[in-house]
Amino acid sequence: MKSQESISKNSEEFLKGIWRENPVFVAVLGMCPALAVTNSAINGLAMGLATTFVLFFSSTLVSLFRSFIPKQVRITTFIVIIATFVTVVDMLLAAWVPDIHKELGAFIALIVVNCLILGRQEAFSSKNPVGYSMLDALGMSIGFTIALLSIGVIREILGNGSLFNIDLFGQNFEPWIIMILPPGGFLVLGFLLLCFNRVLNKKSS
Amino acid sequence: MNDFIWIFVSALLVNNFTLSYFLGLCPFLGVSQRLDTAFRLGLANIFVMIITALCSYALNQWVLPFAPYLRLISFIIVIASAVQFVEMAMKKLSPDLFRKLGIFLPLITTNCAILGLALFSTNKGYGFWEGLVYALGAGGGVTLALVLMAGIREETRLLNIPKLVEGTALNLIIAGILSMAFMGFAGLFST
Structure with missing residues (x-):
C-alpha cells in the first residue's frame, strides 16, 4: 500500500512539469530562451537539453545541501550553484558541438538568469528531499524542452520549409521568413498559448 | 563620434534588446499594465545598465584575463552587489529618487537584459566609452519598448476582448506586431 502511494507521488512530481504546470505554456517562465533560440528545431532542442542539464544538477545539489544553506543568503547560493553548472555546460557545448554553440551564442550563458531554474530551487528543491527534487527537475525540464521543441518545429517549418534541416516541401515552397525572425517568436508563442x-x-x- | 551614434541607435532601435533579442521579457510582460510604472521601470533599467557597463569594464580589464572561467559567476555577483550598494546609498542620499526607482532595482538585477548587456559588450570588445554608450542605448531601447507596450495595453483595457485571448497570449501577439514594426528600422543605416 505504501509503495503504491509513493509511486503515485513520484509520478505526480514528475508529470506535473510536463503538462499541468508546464513552465512555458502555463507558468510563462523562461521566456527569453524560449523565444530567442527557437528559430530552428535543432536549436530549440539543444537549448532544452542544456537547460535540462543545469536544472537537474543544480536541483540535486541544492536539495542535498538544503539544510546547510543559511536562509538569508539562499538566493545568492542558488545563483552561484547555477552559474557553475552553466559554465560547465557552456564549455561542454563549445567542445562537442561548436556549430550549435556558436549559433546559440550568449544565450547559453543567459541560462543563469532563466527564472525557471531559480524558481524551482526556491519553490521546490530547497524544501524537498533529493529524490523528489530530481524527479521534479526532470519533469520540469522535459516540459520546457517539449515547449521549446514545438515552438522551434513550427517556426522552422513555416519560416524555412524544413525540419531538422531536412527540406520538406521542395522548390515551390515560398518560406514565410518573418517566422524565423524575432516577430515570429512572439506570434507563434502567442498562438500556442491561445491553443x-x-x-x-x-x-x- | 560617428561610431558612438551608430552604437547608440543600433542598441536603441535596430537591435532593440526587448523586441529583437528577447531580453528582459519578464518585466516587459509583467510590469506593463500602467504607463507611469512602465516608464519608471525603464528608468531604473537604464540606471542599472550604466552600473553594469562600469562593472563589466572593470572586471574585463582587471579580473577576467586571469580567470576566464569565472566570467558568468563574477558578472552576476559583482553586478548584483554593486546595485545593492547603490540602492543603499540612494536610500540615504536621495529618498525621493529611491521611492521612484527603488522597488524595481532588486527585480531588475537578475534580469537577462542586464547580464545580456555585459556579455554582448564583452563579446563585441567595446571599450569604456563605447560600453557606456551601448548601455545607454540598450536601456533607452528597453524603456521605449516598455512604454509602447504599456501604452497599447492601457488602450486595450477599454476594448471588449474575448476571455480566451486575455492575458499573456494577447500581450505576446501585441509584442509580435511591435517587433515587426521595429524591424522596419533595420534598413536605417544601409545607405
Missing part, C-alpha cells in the same frame, strides 16, 4: 488556453478551458467546463 493551450482553449484546451484547458474545454477540460474545466
Whole structure:
C-alpha cells in the first residue's frame, strides 16, 4: 500500500512539469530562451537539453545541501550553484558541438538568469528531499524542452520549409521568413498559448 | 563620434534588446499594465545598465584575463552587489529618487537584459566609452519598448476582448506586431 502511494507521488512530481504546470505554456517562465533560440528545431532542442542539464544538477545539489544553506543568503547560493553548472555546460557545448554553440551564442550563458531554474530551487528543491527534487527537475525540464521543441518545429517549418534541416516541401515552397525572425517568436508563442488556453478551458467546463 | 551614434541607435532601435533579442521579457510582460510604472521601470533599467557597463569594464580589464572561467559567476555577483550598494546609498542620499526607482532595482538585477548587456559588450570588445554608450542605448531601447507596450495595453483595457485571448497570449501577439514594426528600422543605416 505504501509503495503504491509513493509511486503515485513520484509520478505526480514528475508529470506535473510536463503538462499541468508546464513552465512555458502555463507558468510563462523562461521566456527569453524560449523565444530567442527557437528559430530552428535543432536549436530549440539543444537549448532544452542544456537547460535540462543545469536544472537537474543544480536541483540535486541544492536539495542535498538544503539544510546547510543559511536562509538569508539562499538566493545568492542558488545563483552561484547555477552559474557553475552553466559554465560547465557552456564549455561542454563549445567542445562537442561548436556549430550549435556558436549559433546559440550568449544565450547559453543567459541560462543563469532563466527564472525557471531559480524558481524551482526556491519553490521546490530547497524544501524537498533529493529524490523528489530530481524527479521534479526532470519533469520540469522535459516540459520546457517539449515547449521549446514545438515552438522551434513550427517556426522552422513555416519560416524555412524544413525540419531538422531536412527540406520538406521542395522548390515551390515560398518560406514565410518573418517566422524565423524575432516577430515570429512572439506570434507563434502567442498562438500556442491561445491553443493551450482553449484546451484547458474545454477540460474545466 | 560617428561610431558612438551608430552604437547608440543600433542598441536603441535596430537591435532593440526587448523586441529583437528577447531580453528582459519578464518585466516587459509583467510590469506593463500602467504607463507611469512602465516608464519608471525603464528608468531604473537604464540606471542599472550604466552600473553594469562600469562593472563589466572593470572586471574585463582587471579580473577576467586571469580567470576566464569565472566570467558568468563574477558578472552576476559583482553586478548584483554593486546595485545593492547603490540602492543603499540612494536610500540615504536621495529618498525621493529611491521611492521612484527603488522597488524595481532588486527585480531588475537578475534580469537577462542586464547580464545580456555585459556579455554582448564583452563579446563585441567595446571599450569604456563605447560600453557606456551601448548601455545607454540598450536601456533607452528597453524603456521605449516598455512604454509602447504599456501604452497599447492601457488602450486595450477599454476594448471588449474575448476571455480566451486575455492575458499573456494577447500581450505576446501585441509584442509580435511591435517587433515587426521595429524591424522596419533595420534598413536605417544601409545607405
